Amino acid sequence: MERTIVVGLGRSGIGAAKLLASQGHQVSLIERGDSPEFAGIAAALKADGIDVQLGVPLELASFRPWTGSIRCVVISPGIPWDHSTLVALRGEGVPVIGEMAVAWHALREIPWVGITGTNGKTTVTHLLNHVLQSAGLNAPMGGNMGVSAAEMALLISSAPSMSPDWLVMELSSYQIEAAADISPRIGLWTTLTPDHLERHGSLEAYRAIKRGLLERSELAIFNADDPDLRQQRRSWKGGLWVSAEGPNPDGQPADLWIDANGMVQDASGPMFSASALSMPGDHNRQNLLMVTAAARAIGLSSQQIETGLKSFPGVPHRLEALSAVGDVTVFNDSKATNYDAAEVALRAMPSTTVVLAGGQTKQGDSRGWLQQLHNKACSVVLFGAGAQELKTLISASRFQGELHCCDDLSKAVPLALEAAKRLGAACMLLSPACASFDQYPDFEARGDHFKQLVEQHREMAA
Template identity: 65%
Template structure:
């Protein structure tokens, strides 16, 4: 029987293996690691009749037992699309896909909203799913955050209820490049700034991956306030362009915008006040417009969209309010895993802020982030593997406030609380500007730990 081999026992690999087996495929899984946690995951699959081999690296030799029978290999998002083993597999006539392509095969009968962008895509995904849900449409979200697309497909296969009206999918560049047959009904592109260059090599390659998704979408929606997207605008034939800044960004008319009185407008009418969304920052006005444009395309009324916006509770780890410590409002922005996202979070702050930053540093232009630190931060507390590198950048930028280095987030929170009280800061902000993998499995785990530490301070137990 033709064999499908899934690479890795991460979230996407587990989902893909189970979905493929439930769809009638003969499935095996290989993973290069070992240890108790992986053994437990492997055993759960074996109990379902799926063969699992640990300590098997992603190399052609690991496929020798099945090479004549393997028809398809499903890779995890962490494997580069130009990995030499992928080319060797193709030379043997073996198809290579990502988990998202497997999910698309099972879910393409349901209309997708595909949401991509360097920053903003998680907020837009949560907000659109919420607005559609409040309007009475079943529109679960998943993909790059929350439930994996494969797990979503498996769950929908196993339930007897009617399928959802829409699927709201966050799609990363890693997922898109390994699933180029995805064709969303609506595609949304939030922003584009240099990111993942260690993977994609150039901004041009990174941009081309995201552009491909929008070109395959039946209706494309763009953020005209993003400099890179605005520069591309004349190369697109149509699409819906939104702007929180102007009715004519870059001299071309917007299809949806916010006027000087703070109202959301389309060419024929004004719809509702932008303050319907309580989240701070101009970037969230852009997110509001992208969601409104999609919701209008789906058929919602302005009143229904406004009601959904007003009832939105916010996004975990994305400028998530955590209450106060004395006079300082505390925000968890653990999702800010690069300089650009961290700069956006800083711009949303009103009044002086104590910033906690650190983790595994990424390539990218830090100049905007450093400028915002100098403009808004009264103190910076650094932690984790990248603390000394960030210290060098911040010191070189001429930052005038106190700058502290800590080994971990717990010590950083203690230091930041002391700084906030001593300096009379209005805000205390976790905005790492770094990946989390030096000390946490993901940014969610980092944000959850921060919330726990803040709660301890608020309850007086720290």
């Protein structure tokens, strides 16, 4: 009997295994770890009829017990697409797909909005979900954050009478790479800057993955203010282009823009003020336009969109304003896992700032981030595995402010608050410019820990 092999006992792997089993497939899940925590999860899955094998590495030999009967191998986004074992399996004719592909086949009858980009995609996903839901549509969000796509498919299959009108899905390059047949009804591309190059090898390869998603979308929506997307524009036929810079970004007409009076408009005239969205920063004006274009394509009126924008509470861990500590306004931007995202956050700071950065460093162009540190930061507190590397980088840029290094956030937060008080900084910003995996399972856990620490210090200062 044919069997599907799922690799990895993380959120995506568990969701994929459960979804496949619910569809009647014979499923085995392999996981290289064998901790007590994994043992507890494995026991629960075995009770659902899923074969789980712990302590099994991702090696070709691990698949030999199922030789000749493997229907396909399903991987989580964290496993490199070009892993030698996966390459060997494909060479033997075994199909290898990602968890997102499994979910797509289960959910493809529902129209998708697929949102991708180096930065901005999480904000756009949350904002579009909120605007659609506030207009009365059932449009759950998931994918690269929150509920995994496979988990969403399970939830929907358990309540078919509540089938969504739309699915708002954030899609990372890792997920798109392993699910080449996803074809959204609407595709949005927010930005493109160098990221994940250690995984994809080159900017060209990274760009091609995201481009494939937009090429397969019935309607493609682009941010015309992004330099890389602007350079690509002449190679695209059709699509909608939005610009916070005006009606003719870089001499090419926009389909939706913000005019000199701050009004969102298209060729038919003004619709509403861009101030309907209260989130700071020029990048959020671009996000507003992306969401407006998608919501109009779905059928919402200008008034419905404006109402949704005005009631948007913001995105957790993305320039999330926390309670002030004394006179210092605190922002949690744990979602900024690369230099470009951290640069955007610094640009949005209204005044002199103490910055907390660090974690697992990534490849990328740090020049814009370093320039914003010079412009906005009076002190930088570095923490985690990348602290010394970042200190060397910042020092080499001749940064004139204070530089501190420490082991973790527990030590970084009081250092930063003391520096803010001593230097008269108006803001304190956690914007790591690094991945979280040196000390946390994800950026959400890092941001939650930061919020706990800030709240403790706020209570002590009260």
